[in-house]
Amino acid sequence: LHEGPLEDGVVTCPWHGSRFRIDTGQALRGPATFPQPTFTVREADGQVSLELRQPSA
Numbered sequence: 001l002h003e004g005p006l007e008d009g010v011v012t013c014p015w016h017g018s019r020f021r022i023d024t025g026q027a028l029r030g031p032a033t034f035p036q037p038t039f040t041v042r043e044a045d046g047q048v049s050l051e052l053r054q055p056s057a
Contacts, residue, residue, distance in 0.1 A: 001036065025055070
């Protein structure tokens with residue numbers, strides 16, 4: 001997905017055309033049927049940390 005275009009908070013898979021919300025990972029258009037993982041990203045004193053967000057039920 002990192003090579004796909006990003007517009008209005010939605011990233012499009014450049015290979016399959018699936019679209020996902022970047023804030024929740026929700027699949028908006030297939031062929032994907034499951035959400036993508038999302039991460040909380042923090043920067044402090046030049047250090048970047050990532051934390052995997054748990055999917056909401």
